Amino acid sequence: MAVYVIGMGARGREGLSLEALRRLEEAEVLIGGRRHLAHFPDHPGEKVPVQGPLEALLDLAEERVKVGKKVAFLASGDPLFYGIGKRVLERFPEAEVHPAPTAFQEAFARLKLPWDQARFFSFHGRPLGGALLELSLSPLSVVYTDPKNTPARIAQALLEMGVDARAHVAERLGEEDERVRSFAGLKEVARETFLDPNVLILEAKGPLPPRLGFFPDEAFEKRMPKKGLITKREVRLLALGLLALPPDGVLWDIGAGTGSVGIEAARLAPWGEVYAVEKNPESWPHIEENARRFGALNLVLVKGEAPKALEGLPAPHAVFVGGSGGELEEILRVSLEALRPGGRLVVAAITLENLLAAYGFLKGTGLPMEGFQVQASRVVPLARYHRLEAQNPITLLAVRKEEV
16 A cells, blocks of 8 residues: 655645655555645646545545555645644554644744743634633633634634633745744734744743632622522532532533533533533523633533423533423433433532431432532621621532443
8 A cells, every 4th residue: 555645834835845855756546635636737646635525536546556556645735733633643653653743833933932831722713612711721822813813813812711822824835925923912903814834933921820719709790680590609619619510521511590510610620521511591691701712612502491402412420400490300310321421410509408318318329428518708897807707508419430
């Protein structure tokens, strides 16, 4: 078998290694974008432009290989960095890969900016989602964009989260109309239009915010006059620890209220999903506003009453029950059935009736149970002095579903 995957950088053919050029000369079939193929007008082999599904091109390559021909796939930069290399190797595991500098490497070189501390994000054909939160928490970021998720759209989304950054946009690297521009802040980027393809580089301004426990209760928009419809900060921190949600995990936040637990969980699981289940229509806009305000784009509002509203949701890694509407035992039963093996279920009980119901049900499962009563007091001013103001006691009960 002779299949080659050859990356091409901003310098095109001139930037290829001698070995990559030798493999191209040997190849009898070239498969690549029209821009890549245009660098080899005198090549005698069959030239197949990339258009439509990649699967069809892989089938064509397999047909050519079966009759003894050598095939070269041409790609941009490093084919194994958000490129076609993965798909080609799945079909042809013995294929050779010859990488070239990627677009972001070329951009950093133009800017004379070291990139060893950079983190990488791709919104190419993907929703912004929780990755936008990770982007806001990164000191130096490389962002691959597309015609929908443009630098301007990404900048606007970050600004709405209260995030600002220095920015650089590298447009059409290696082309005659190449352009690399720097911006002091995201407001400038949000007003601009950019040529495709482009790469966005962001440098954080000032210290980065912490991931957990950063938001006081007053920062959340809440239903009025019922100010109590929020899981207090002290309880949130303990509950999130008990939930042990993995970074790519799925959480059901049942009886979401203002969404405070789900939003903090979304910050801990940027690659996962949080389903905030809430039956009260007057709470829905507050959950959505809080999710937008704190960058929890991976939080999905489920408008309905549990347990019925839980039908069809992805199986959770963790479940938090903060409200039950009188259906606590059925909610716990459905949640435990849906919970993935090894997942954790946490109940926050305010009333004695819910505490007794939750304790009785969870004890009846035979699963090891742990619990805490949280009775925190906050320091508040009193004239020239300060006193301790007691918060309502909350009991947290937690169980872990057995592994299969």
